[in-house]
Amino acid sequence: MTFIWDGVKQAFELLFEGNGDVYGVLGVTLHIAIGATFLALLVGLPLGLACGLGRFRGRRVALGLLNAGLGLPPVVVGLIVALFLFRGAPLGGLELIYTVNGVILAQALLAFPIVGAFTATAVAAVPRPLFDQARALGASRPQLAALALREARVGVIGATIAAFGSALSEVGAVVLVGGNIHGRTQTLATAVLAEVSAGEYGTAIAFGVLLLGLVAICGGALTVFQYAGEGRERGGGFPLPGWRAS
Amino acid sequence: MSAPPDAEPVLRARGLSVRRGRTEVLRDVDLDLRRGEVTAVLGPNGAGKSTLLAALAGLLAPAAGELECRGRLASAGQAAALARRSVRANVELALAWWGVPRAARRGRAERALTALGAGSLAGRRATALSGGEARRVHLARVLAVEPDVMLLDEPFAGLDPSVRSELLYAVADVLRDPRRATCIVLHDRAEAWALADRVLVLLDGRVAATGPPAEVLERPPSREVARFLGFEGELAGPDGTLMLRPGQVALDPAGPLAARVGRRILVEEGVRLELELDAGTLACLAALPGPEVGTAVRVRATGGVHFPAHRGAPPE
Structure with missing residues (x-):
């Protein structure tokens, strides 16, 4: 216990003594998490809306693929992305390997199925007659999508929280695509790994505490937003998955 | 309007x-x-x-x-x-x-x-x-x-x-x-x-x-429509079928038709009687307590719609 307590104290010292390295790692972590979540929302929301609202051929296959994407092994995704991004590889010309943008791409690939699958579930839980009524009164596709997102907002924001949490905590893809380069692509989660590898358990615990604090603050803030104005109403949501770490 | x-x-x-x-x-x-x-x-x-x-x-x-x-x-x-x-x-x-x-x-x-x-x-x-x-x-x-x-x-x-x-x-x-x-x-x-x-x-x-x-x-145009519109009683005659709604049938000791109470159901307005006649069945509403099942009664039918035997539509 003393060991852990020392790590917690060290975390506060690192934070409040204005340690530039720590703030740098914090900044990279947030940059990657926000960028990856944004990209995941950009791809996952339309997919989730299409699967939740649409009645097209292949909808079940698409849903199945999205759900399967929830279990993607981050290390394998990181490996595949890295293989495509290495110099001389098909996407090597983009020069994304060992860069923050490359890590964002890999993290977005892991996070978009979370957004897509949970958005589809939340939208499918909205009473169908509401959409039928909207169509009967002339609602356009964008208006239907806006209605679906608003009605299923608890679930959609839940999906965003899950995607953001995944992007904050993930390790395997970050190391393989970003190289865990201190000051450039190292995140709080990969910093923990690096410190443990170096035998610096105290510093690793400190980074771990910071990561947990960040997850709690961001998750809490999004949860407040999620239920803002909901009052006692609930619904359209789903049991949130745990924060995924690898 | x-x-x-x-x-x-x-x-x-x-x-x-x-x-x-x-x-x-x-x-x-x-x-x-x-x-x-x-x-x-x-x-x-x-x-x-x-x-x-x-x-x-x-x-x-x-x-x-x-x-x-x-x-x-x-x-x-x-x-x-x-x-x-x-x-x-x-x-x-x-x-x-x-x-x-x-x-x-x-x-x-x-x-x-x-x-x-x-x-x-x-x-x-x-x-x-x-x-x-x-x-x-x-x-x-x-x-x-x-x-x-x-x-x-x-x-x-x-x-x-x-x-x-x-x-x-x-x-x-x-x-x-x-x-x-x-x-x-x-x-x-x-x-x-x-x-x-x-x-x-x-x-x-x-x-x-x-x-x-x-x-x-x-003037429902067919028996099916008449049944759907509540003409529940049907009396067969040599020239066709007379269909009547419960409101068009009343118990009347001096009525021309002899019937027997086949079933009674209590309803908000009194009691609904299902009457069995030689020519068919009728339904009517009566004040409580109303006759018991099996009782012989006389009834009077007013109005109704007649369907000739040879076709479904009522006569002009």
Whole structure:
């Protein structure tokens, strides 16, 4: 216990003594998490809306693929992305390997199925007659999508929280695509790994505490937003998955 | 306010057929809807009423036939599905879908809510409404958009009798509008008589009768329609069948017909008797306590509709 307590104290010292390295790692972590979540929302929301609202051929296959994407092994995704991004590889010309943008791409690939699958579930839980009524009164596709997102907002924001949490905590893809380069692509989660590898358990615990604090603050803030104005109403949501770490 | 009979229909269907899977649920339906006229579609469960409305609304593609609409059409489905926001915002949202400019939405929403007796609900959350209140808001959405054709699918379904009659009175006042044609699917005949200028009876996916309510009730064109309209008693004679509603049959010691009470059921108005006669069966209402099962009684029948033995239609 003393060991852990020392790590917690060290975390506060690192934070409040204005340690530039720590703030740098914090900044990279947030940059990657926000960028990856944004990209995941950009791809996952339309997919989730299409699967939740649409009645097209292949909808079940698409849903199945999205759900399967929830279990993607981050290390394998990181490996595949890295293989495509290495110099001389098909996407090597983009020069994304060992860069923050490359890590964002890999993290977005892991996070978009979370957004897509949970958005589809939340939208499918909205009473169908509401959409039928909207169509009967002339609602356009964008208006239907806006209605679906608003009605299923608890679930959609839940999906965003899950995607953001995944992007904050993930390790395997970050190391393989970003190289865990201190000051450039190292995140709080990969910093923990690096410190443990170096035998610096105290510093690793400190980074771990910071990561947990960040997850709690961001998750809490999004949860407040999620239920803002909901009052006692609930619904359209789903049991949130745990924060995924690898 | 009924439309003049020669008024140009705003919606015209000819030979309309609709399939659901391999089943043809609507066959060869002709229908004209005119401005200022309320048309009620009646029929038993599974007759194709909601399918007809969905086809008229363009939500189901017809398998055959023609559909022509000279104006904008709005429909209200059976379920009063409202968005999770305020009542006023729900009506304004419908107006936004319809393409009404933002500045005009508030006033139109409040006018529609007031017309349906739901003005006081404007600020309430839609999710906190009772079934009857939600139904008023549901109808107000369609009323607010001021369509040329309004289609309503069983607007009173699932409501308890007191709420149902309250809503019926509210709707009766606002349905008739010279600018609008209205088609309303109803399950209850009494509601059709109260609301409609014309009724259309659907049986097994076909139009079995159409015309003004009193005319269809007084002269149903076939036995099937007569049975659906409550002509429960049937007396066979050498020249055909006489069909009678319970209200057209009365116990009378001096009556010309001898009968035996086969069954009695207590109802709100007294007791409903099912009477067995040599020529058939009749139903009537009697004051409590009424005769017991097996009692011999005399009855008098007044009115009814006669169907000749050789064809289904009543004589001129």
